[in-house]
Amino acid sequence: MAQETTTYHIxxxxxxxxxxxxxxxxxxxxxxxxxxxxxxxxxxxxLGPGGxxxxxxxxxxxxxxxxxxxxxxFVRSNFRYLHNFLRYHGITRIDGLxxxxxxxxxxFDDSQRGFSFRFxxxxxxxxxxxxxxxxxxxxxxxxxxxxxxVFYLYGELKNSRRLAAALVKAxxxxxxxxxxxxxxxxxxxxxxxxxxxELARVFQALRIEVNQEMDALRExxxxxxxxxxxxxxxxxxxxxxxEDRLVKNLMKTGNVEGTIEKDFFGNVRSPFRLVNNxxxxxxxxxxxxxxRSRSAKLRIxxxxxxxxxxxxx
Numbered sequence: 200m201a202q203e204t205t206t207y208h209i210x211x212x213x214x215x216x217x218x219x220x221x222x223x224x225x226x227x228x229x230x231x232x233x234x235x236x237x238x239x240x241x242x243x244x245x246l247g248p249g250g251x252x253x254x255x256x257x258x259x260x261x262x263x264x265x266x267x268x269x270x271x272x273f274v275r276s277n278f279r280y281l282h283n284f285l286r287y288h289g290i291t292r293i294d295g296l297x298x299x300x301x302x303x304x305x306x307f308d309d310s311q312r313g314f315s316f317r318f319x320x321x322x323x324x325x326x327x328x329x330x331x332x333x334x335x336x337x338x339x340x341x342x343x344x345x346x347x348x349v350f351y352l353y354g355e356l357k358n359s360r361r362l363a364a365a366l367v368k369a370x371x372x373x374x375x376x377x378x379x380x381x382x383x384x385x386x387x388x389x390x391x392x393x394x395x396x397e398l399a400r401v402f403q404a405l406r407i408e409v410n411q412e413m414d415a416l417r418e419x420x421x422x423x424x425x426x427x428x429x430x431x432x433x434x435x436x437x438x439x440x441x442e443d444r445l446v447k448n449l450m451k452t453g454n455v456e457g458t459i460e461k462d463f464f465g466n467v468r469s470p471f472r473l474v475n476n477x478x479x480x481x482x483x484x485x486x487x488x489x490x491r492s493r494s495a496k497l498r499i500x501x502x503x504x505x506x507x508x509x510x511x512x
Contacts, residue, residue, distance in 0.1 A: 210237030219499035226294030236264035279415035354404030
């Protein structure tokens with residue numbers, strides 16, 4: 200019963216992601232996205248007395264899921280600061296890192312957080328409620344071109360310019376502060392048959408911009424690459440093509456742009472060896488238990504014994 204009160208979502212791809220870390224009982228690991236704590240508890244169950252696990256989360260709601268375990272250290276911070284906090288805790292090398300990049304149902308179902316168009320509430324969308332600009336700040340303060348770029352780049356919306364123009368026109372009369380006000384402006388720009396799918400993309404674009412998710416992911420991936428010992432594992436669960444592309448590129452080429460560098464013999468130079476050449480997805484049984492896992496993709500890579508210069512980006 201205790202687990203039901205602490206876990207606020209069922210972790211996606213739990214077994215394959217933790218299996219992919221190939222955990223050493225005395226190793227040092229990072230759960231970059233503590234969330235409901237499901238992955239963390241599974242990692243701890245496989246660690247011995249000498250093992251160590253750091254869990255990152257910038258959302259204060261995650262603190263209720265901190266396990267009471269001397270092997271666990273909680274870091275209330277964005278995982279983009281992985282390098283700084285590893286150094287702060289005296290850690291130079293880690294044996295594995297797991298990141299579940301999805302937004303939990305807990306966030307979508309909390310009307311006060313503004314992540315979903317299903318509820319009325321403030322247009323917020325901050326993962327860290329203590330700081331940073333809200334979605335309302337972006338909608339009301341970005342110029343039209345910058346707004347259009349957000350919708351195009353992060354929502355892949357073809358009518359991004361029309362969306363931006365409509366918002367700029369509307370905010371000239373009154374600030375757009377709530378989800379209801381926002382929907383009144385953008386809904387007429389979508390056909391009824393695709394309305395939910397398109398609105399999900401609009402909200403995704405704003406959420407990514409609010410939380411600087413792509414920049415944070417880039418920084419974390421490079422920091423993880425530098426921190427992993429040879430033979431260490433990187434396991435990342437993604438939910439949309441933008442973040443999956445960065446992860447796939449890094450694992451295949453060593454950089455998020457996907458720029459291929461080859462050695463004298465024509466071999467691709469990368470600090471990683473792919474553990475699963477084919478992306479891992481949830482089976483039908485898991486999707487039935489946890490619909491959120493339907494869009495989850497798991498990629499796992501192992502750090503190779505490369506020269507230090509290959510890891511400096």
